[in-house]
Amino acid sequence: MKDTQKEKLTKLMAEEFTAIELNLYLDTHPQDKRALELYNQTVDRLYALLEEYERQYGPLSNFGLSPSSYPWQWIEEPWPWEMNFCDREDNEQCGYTKKS
Amino acid sequence: MWIYEKKLEYPAKICTTNPKLAKVVITQYGGPDGELAASLRYLTQRYTMPTGRSKAVLNDIGTEELAHMEIVATLVYNLTKDASVRDIKAAGMDGYYADHDKALYFVNGDGVPWTAAYIQSKGDPIADMHENLAAEEKARATYEYLIQLSDDPGVTETLAWLRQREIVHYQRFGETLEHLYDYYGKDHYFFMGS
Ligand SMILES: [Fe+2]
Numbered sequence: 008m009k010d011t012q013k014e015k016l017t018k019l020m021a022e023e024f025t026a027i028e029l030n031l032y033l034d035t036h037p038q039d040k041r042a043l044e045l046y047n048q049t050v051d052r053l054y055a056l057l058e059e060y061e062r063q064y065g066p067l068s069n070f071g072l073s074p075s076s077y078p079w080q081w082i083e084e085p086w087p088w089e090m091n092f093c094d095r096e097d098n099e100q101c102g103y104t105k106k107s
Numbered sequence: 108m109w110i111y112e113k114k115l116e117y118p119a120k121i122c123t124t125n126p127k128l129a130k131v132v133i134t135q136y137g138g139p140d141g142e143l144a145a146s147l148r149y150l151t152q153r154y155t156m157p158t159g160r161s162k163a164v165l166n167d168i169g170t171e172e173l174a175h176m177e178i179v180a181t182l183v184y185n186l187t188k189d190a191s192v193r194d195i196k197a198a199g200m201d202g203y204y205a206d207h208d209k210a211l212y213f214v215n216g217d218g219v220p221w222t223a224a225y226i227q228s229k230g231d232p233i234a235d236m237h238e239n240l241a242a243e244e245k246a247r248a249t250y251e252y253l254i255q256l257s258d259d260p261g262v263t264e265t266l267a268w269l270r271q272r273e274i275v276h277y278q279r280f281g282e283t284l285e286h287l288y289d290y291y292g293k294d295h296y297f298f299m300g301s
Contacts, residue, residue, distance in 0.1 A: 017118055024116065027171060031275065034163045035282035067113045081113075088181040092118035093261040 008085055012064055017092070019056045019067075025049045109170070116174035117268050120261025121185035126198035129186035130216060131256050135179045135269070137213025137221040140245040142179055146172035148226035148242060152235045158290055161232060164283045165239075168276050175269055180211050182262055233291070236284040243277035 029046040036042060057067065065080035066073035075081060135141040149169030156162045187195075187209045195204045202218055213221035229235050250270035257263040288294075 016114060020114060020116070020118060023112075027116070028275070031164070031167055031171075031279050034160060034167055035279055035286065037160070068110050069113075070110055072110055087113060087115045087177065088184050090115070090118075091121050091185055091261075093120040093122040095122045095261070 008090065013090070013092075015056070015060050015063075019053070019060055022049060022053045022056055026053055109173075115178055115181060116171070117178055117265065119178050119181045119185075119265045121182060121259065121265075122261040123186070123259045124189045124194065125186045125259055125262075126190045126195050126200045128257055128259055128262060129183045130198055130200045130203070132179065132186070132253055132262070132266075133183050133214060134216040135246070135249060135253065136176065136183060136211065138215035138219075138249070139225045140242065140249045141213075141215075141221075142172050142176035142246075143213055143221055144225045145242060145246060146170075146176060147223075148228070149239065151226075151228045152239070155228075155230050156232055156235075158286070160286055161236075161283050164279055168279065171272070171276075175272065178265065178269065182265060183211060184209075186259070186262070232287050233284070233293075236280055236287060239280045240277060240284065243273045243280060247273040247277070 026046065026049045029042055029049060032042055033039065033046060061067055061073050065083055066075055069081050137143055146169050149165045149172065153162050153165035153169065156165060187200075190198075190209070192204070195201055203212075203214070206212070206218075215221075227235070227238055229238070247270055250266050250273065254263055254266050254270070257266060
């Protein structure tokens with residue numbers, strides 16, 4: 008996985024995390040208009056990022072939520088547990104957030 | 108229905124090959140206060156919650172816990188995948204290795220397998236919510252002990268993020284408990300009259 012791809016993926020992960028956090032908050036504060044507005048804005052940004060990422064690198068979800076080009080892309084590696092986001096320069100497996 | 112997303116909820120960081128650390132971190136995979144127990148507890152309690160709000164909270168936090176289970180598994184997997192048998196022996200992980208090689212299995216730090224007896228689903232929403240508040244605090248405490256035991260900066264950072272999620276879940280469950288008291292029109296006193 009190339010650095011640019013990982014960078015895009017982390018951006019997307021951050022956006023989805025924002026959505027998760029707002030989602031849980033809204034579950035117990037359903038009438039908070041400001042939070043709802045933030046949630047909906049996050050959804051828009053997340054959708055845009057997902058669309059761009061998946062068009063370039065293939066589907067992030069299966070079971071009909073995202074199309075695949077040929078050949079079936081879902082089986083492509085790495086799987087999530089095979090990505091290490093350690094940024095220590097001397098770790099060969101990592102280097103993903105390495106600033107160059 | 109659940110849909111899998113081919114990414115972690117948080118960018119897990121592992122900077123060392125470290126079976127000794129893996130041996131204790133695995134308790135958050137299959138131990139009494141770990142993420143398997145958390146996710147299954149909330150997801151099974153949700154069926155008998157009385158309101159849309161309480162069902163949503165258990166559904167959503169239970170689902171997030173599944174993502175945490177995957178993060179803990181990612182830590183253990185990466186801490187051990189390049190370890191030699193010699194490293195495994197030196198770390199005292201040889202008993203685990205004999206049964207599972209480096210595969211992921213649901214045990215605590217001492218190799219005790221996961222059991223459904225770790226969790227409860229009482230059918231009394233207020234009792235269940237109290238259990239969940241305690242579960243979040245126990246998970247938070249476990250992450251703090253693991254942070255003390257960690258000598259891997261990446262793993263420490265990841266554990267600190269997981270710890271924070273327990274604090275947020277505790278907050279949401281506390282609000283849900285208040286909501287349940289309102290729903291049942293109950294006063295709640297935390298002291299006994301004399
Ligand atoms: Fe939690």
